Amino acid sequence: MVVEKNTGNNQLRKGRSTKLQGMQCKGFHILAKPIGPTCNMNCGYCFYSEKATFFAEKSSLRMNDSVLESFISKYIRSQDIPEISFVWQGGEPTLLGLDYFNKVISFQKKYADGKRITNSLQTNGTLLNAEWCRFLKAHDFLVGLSIDGPEMIHDHYRVYQSGRPTFYKVLHGLSLLQKYGVNFNVLACVTKESSQYPLEIYSFFKQAGVQFIQFSPIVERIPNDSDRESGLRHAAPPILDLEEKQTKVTSYSVEAEAYGDFLIQIFDEWVKKDVGRIYVMNFEWALQSWIGLPSTYCFFARQCGRALAIEHNGDIYACDHYVYPDYRLGNIVTDEPKEIVDSALQVEFGRQKEATLPLKCRECEVLFACNGECAKHRFLITADNEPGLNYLCSGYKKYFRYIHPYMKGMKELIENDLPADRIMKIGEREWKRKNHENKVN
Numbered sequence: 079m080v081v082e083k084n085t086g087n088n089q090l091r092k093g094r095s096t097k098l099q100g101m102q103c104k105g106f107h108i109l110a111k112p113i114g115p116t117c118n119m120n121c122g123y124c125f126y127s128e129k130a131t132f133f134a135e136k137s138s139l140r141m142n143d144s145v146l147e148s149f150i151s152k153y154i155r156s157q158d159i160p161e162i163s164f165v166w167q168g169g170e171p172t173l174l175g176l177d178y179f180n181k182v183i184s185f186q187k188k189y190a191d192g193k194r195i196t197n198s199l200q201t202n203g204t205l206l207n208a209e210w211c212r213f214l215k216a217h218d219f220l221v222g223l224s225i226d227g228p229e230m231i232h233d234h235y236r237v238y239q240s241g242r243p244t245f246y247k248v249l250h251g252l253s254l255l256q257k258y259g260v261n262f263n264v265l266a267c268v269t270k271e272s273s274q275y276p277l278e279i280y281s282f283f284k285q286a287g288v289q290f291i292q293f294s295p296i297v298e299r300i301p302n303d304s305d306r307e308s309g310l311r312h313a314a315p316p317i318l319d320l321e322e323k324q325t326k327v328t329s330y331s332v333e334a335e336a337y338g339d340f341l342i343q344i345f346d347e348w349v350k351k352d353v354g355r356i357y358v359m360n361f362e363w364a365l366q367s368w369i370g371l372p373s374t375y376c377f378f379a380r381q382c383g384r385a386l387a388i389e390h391n392g393d394i395y396a397c398d399h400y401v402y403p404d405y406r407l408g409n410i411v412t413d414e415p416k417e418i419v420d421s422a423l424q425v426e427f428g429r430q431k432e433a434t435l436p437l438k439c440r441e442c443e444v445l446f447a448c449n450g451e452c453a454k455h456r457f458l459i460t461a462d463n464e465p466g467l468n469y470l471c472s473g474y475k476k477y478f479r480y481i482h483p484y485m486k487g488m489k490e491l492i493e494n495d496l497p498a499d500r501i502m503k504i505g506e507r508e509w510k511r512k513n514h515e516n517k518v519n
Contacts, residue, residue: 105157106384106419109165109398110149112178114139114390117170119202119244122235123269123296123330126169129401131309133391140174143181145392149410150185154193156416161194167398172205176213183217198222200265202236203251204244211258221262222292223252227279231272235330249286256287263290263359270296270329273336276343284356292359293344295337297455297469298328314402315454318434321465322457338473342480349484354499364478367447368485369492377452383428384419394418396427399454436464439471444478 115129116139133139141149154162164186166179186195199214200222214221225248226232233243255262264283266272272279283291299313302324316322332340341360348358363375373379376397387398388410396405405427407418418424435450438460442448450456451468458467468474488498 105159106386106415107163107165108149108153108394108415109167109385109387110141111167111169111171111387111389112141112146113169113171113174115169116140116173117168117202118173118204118239119170120237120239120241122237123267123298123328125298125312125399126401128310128312132401132403133389135391139169139390141390141392145390145411146181147185148392149388150182151189152410152415154186154189154191154195156414159193161196163196163198165198165200167200170202170205171199172201172210176209179213196220200224201251202244203248204238206251206254208254208258211254211260214255214260215258219260221255221260222265223248223255223262224265224267225249225252226266226269226272227275228282231275231279234271235267235269252286252288263292264288265292265294268293268295268332268337268340270332270336273332273340276340277347280344280347284352289355290357290359293341295332295455295470297331299324299331299457300326300328315400316457316465318430318453318456318466321459325457325459325469327469332470334470334473335476336473337470338476341473341477345477345481345484349481350502353488353502354497361481364447364481364485365488365498368482368489373449378447378449379431380449381428381432382453383424383431386415386419386424396424399452400427434466436460436466437462438464438467442475444475447478448474 114133115126117124117127120127130139150164153164164182166182182197186197197217198220201224203223203225213219224236225245226234226236229243229245232245232248236244236248238244252262252264266279266283280291301310301313305313312328313324344358345361348356348361359375363373363378366373367378376382376385382397385397386407387395387401389395389401392410394407394410394413394415395401396407407413407421407424431450431453434456435445439445439448439450448468450466451470451474455469456466458469458471459465460467484501487504488501491498491500
C-alpha cells in the first residue's frame with residue numbers, strides 16, 4: 079500500500095499538473111517494514127500477516143538498531159537526489175513505540191548530509207494518542223490511515239486479534255490527527271462486500287472531513303498445494319511469462335466489474351461537487367496519464383522495479399507484494415541498495431511488467447492509463463490463450479472509458495492554465511442535458 083504525498087495535489091486548484099509521491103521519479107524507493115508483519119489487528123483480508131511464516135524468529139520481529147542505522151545511512155547515501163522519502167509500514171509500525179521513532183529521526187539527522195528527509199507512516203490508527211500526534215506533527219510526518227468506511231463496512235474485516243471491532247478506536251485516531259494538524263491520507267480497501275456501497279463510503283469520508291483518499295482493491299487468490307505447505311493462506315504472485323494455473327480468488331476479493339462500477343459511482347459524485355476540494359488518488363493517477371505524465375504510482379507505471387521493500391531483519395525484496403524467498407535480493411547490512419536496485423535480477427523483474435503484456439493489452443485503447451496494472455493481479459488467460467491478463471481488466475476498462483470525457487476536459491483546462499475544478503460546471507451542464515434527454519425520451 080502506498081502513502082501519497084498530499085501537498086502537491088493542491089496544484090489542481092491552480093490548474094497545474096499534479097505531483098505525487100508513490101514512487102520517486104529519480105532514484106528509487108525502499109518501503110520499510112521495521113516490525114515485519116507483526117500487528118495488533120487481524121484483518122480478514124490481510125496479505126501480509128502470513129509472511130511471519132518465512133521468519134524463524136517469529137517472537138522478535140523488530141528491526142534492531144544496527145540494521146536500522148545501516149538502512150537509514152545507506153538509503154540516504156545511495157541516492158544522488160535532494161529529497162529522500164522514508165515510508166514506514168507493517169504490520170503495525172506504531173507498536174514499536176515513540177522511542178523507536180525518535181531514534182529514527184536521530185539517525186536521519188546524523189546521515190542527512192544536506193538532503194531533505196521526509197517521513198510517511200502507514201497505520202491502522204488504533205494506537206494513536208496525543209503524544210503520537212504531537213510527535214508526527216513536530217517532525218512533519220505524512221500519515222496513511224487505514225479505514226474502510228462507516229462502522230458496518232470497516233468492522234466487517236478490520237478487527238483486533240481478539241475479534242473485537244476497531245471502528246471507533248480508528249475514528250478517534252482520525253479525530254486526533256485532525257486536532258493536532260497532522261497531514262494524513264485515508265487508505266480504504268475495497269472488498270467484494272464494500273464494493274456495493276460506494277456512495278455510502280465516499281459520503282462517510284466527506285462527513286468525517288477527510289480530504290485525501292485512496293481506494294485499494296483487494297484481490298487475493300486462494301493458495302495452491304505448495305503455498306499451503308509453506309503455511310500461506312493466499313497464493314504467491316504469478317510469474318508473468320508463464321501460464322498461471324490457479325485463478326480462483328478468495329471470497330472477499332472484489333469482483334472486477336464491481337470495482338469499476340465502484341470507482342465510477344464515486345467519480346460521478348466527485349466530478350460534480352468535489353474537484354479541487356477532495357483528492358481521490360485513483361482519479362489523480364488517471365489525470366496524470368491523460369496529461370501525458372509518467373505514472374508515479376508503480377501499479378500504473380509502464381515498468382516497475384524501483385520500489386522495493388525491506389524487512390525487519392534487513393532483507394530486501396523486489397516489491398512489497400513479492401516478499402517471498404524467490405524474490406529476496408540481498409540484505410542492507412551486507413549489500414548496497416543501489417547495486418541491488420540495478421542488479422540484473424531486479425531490472426528484469428521490473429521489465430517483465432511491460433515485456434509480458436498480452437496482445438489484448440498492447441492493443442487496448444486504455445493501455446496508456448493502465449499499463450497492465452500490478453503484476454500481482456495478472457493471473458488470467460486471454461481469449462487468445464495468452465497469460466498475463468489482469469484480473470481487474472474489465473473493471474478498469476469500463477472505468478477508464480467512462481471518465482475519458484472528463485479527464486480530457488480537465489487536461490484541456492490545465493493546458494490553458496485554467497483551474498481543473500471548472501470541469502464541475504461543464505460536467506453539471508452535461509449531466510443536466512442527459513437528464514433532460516432521458517425525460518424527453
